[in-house]
Amino acid sequence: MRVHTVKALTLRNIRATFTDKGRVSEILVFPVSFLVIWGLFYASGIAEVHLASQLLVINLIWSIAGTFQTQANLMLMFDLWSREFAQILRQGVRIEEMFVSHIIFSTTLGILNLLVFLFFIVYSFGGGMTEIRMFTELLPLYALSSIGLALMFGGFVLYLGRSYAFISWTGLQILIMLSSPFSPISTLPGWLQKLVLVSPFTFVFEYVRFGRVADYIAGLILSIIYLFLGTFCAYFFYNKRRKTKGLMEV
Amino acid sequence: MSDIVVRVDAISKRFEAGKSSVQALNSLSFEIERGEVFALLGPNGSGKTTTLNILSCLLDPDQGDVEVLGLKRSDPHFFDKISFMSGDSEYYWAFTVSEILKFYANLSRCSWRLTSQLLGEFGLSQLTDRKWMMLSNGEKTRLRLVQALMTEPEVLFLDEPTVGLDPDISDIVRTKLKELHLKGLTIFLTSHYMKDIDSLASRVAFIKNGKLLEIAPREDFGDIEQLEQKFIRYAREEERQ
Structure with missing residues (x-):
């Protein structure tokens, strides 16, 4: 992996994103709307503060995990739609360098997103150390699994083609809905209780709900498994595409 | 031999x-x-x-x-x-000539002085602020050649x-x-x-x-x-x- 290549690709991602008003709006729309919705909900006093706080955290994690994952794939899509992907590869850029630059970019955006949220939580919504500790402790879980998913969905899109870009958002939403975000796992039917444990976000939402997770290490291991699985998928599908149809017109 | x-x-x-x-x-x-x-x-x-x-x-x-x-x-x-130049290769539509070449110069760690010289030789010096999507076919081809040649x-x-x-x-x-x-x-x-x-x-x-x-x-x-x-x-x- 060459540092100068990753740096050049990352700088290009930044430039491409922040010179495009549409992309900037896309990045801001979810965090801002979540803050506004939660702020109104909180201010109206129509629900218990505890419930409102829980909903906020779930939405924020959804948003941050989405930033970690979908931004990486959006940068890949940006190369595919502009048809510059092949031209970049013709310079000898390796796929891992491309993915790492996308992940650096999306992770940085995700962390900035998180810091903005924490600022609002602390200074506008009366949050404190509890929320900061929660987000910090959960960060490795949703960051690692989101990066794993970014690689996995990126691999699928590379193999199937750019018209399958919807996979990155849809896949994330399916996994989040599969994580029982709005009700405790114990309230689900038995077969579903086992199924939700496959989702890396189940542990995150359990933490939010109870202020702790029964088995943090298990959550961490699952996130690491997703990271390895994602890396395998990215390489496997990239090489499969290169062997069969080629990478000229993905 | x-x-x-x-x-x-x-x-x-x-x-x-x-x-x-x-x-x-x-x-x-x-x-x-x-x-x-x-x-x-x-x-x-x-x-x-x-x-x-x-x-x-x-x-x-x-x-x-x-x-x-x-x-x-x-x-x-x-x-x-080695360098590759394809008559139908594309760049990001909203990048300017200068942004495109700076990116590829950073990728290949090649000298900007040579790139500037090539821009002059191919008659693109006045177009460095023009976006890719605004270039004519002839200008696009010349830019592709500059990009291919900048790595010597x-x-x-x-x-x-x-x-x-x-x-x-x-x-x-x-x-x-x-x-x-x-x-x-x-x-x-x-x-x-x-x-x-x-x-x-x-x-x-x-x-x-x-x-x-x-x-x-x-x-x-x-x-x-x-x-x-x-x-x-x-x-x-x-x-x-």
């Missing part, structure tokens, strides 16, 4: 799409010597671009292998001294470099390529334009259905009309088969 810089060794490639399949390359072999302008000619679908895609590692062959400057495609330094390659691979260009711009491109050839650059060229082949090539190879039909020095094919007649004959033979 000959100095082989490109070696294509019995490469085959079959594309499968559902129940149908196409044999794009069929044990194709040739070599290119240093300082040559080697032209690969053939009708549409004959395997020219597939050959270039294999050389640029965008596609893996089913069989056979290629070597450029003695390096296999898996070598980490494979791309160090030893071997330049060109896929249809004058496609869609008016005769004036095509002539400018050919003149520039001739100058580079005289300075010792090895060029691998695919084109449908006989004028490109006539004015640039030192050796010509005809392929169809991924097979090599004939390979000889340019002068052996006679003048431009004879070269074109040969092309048409091969293409029509293919239709009849």
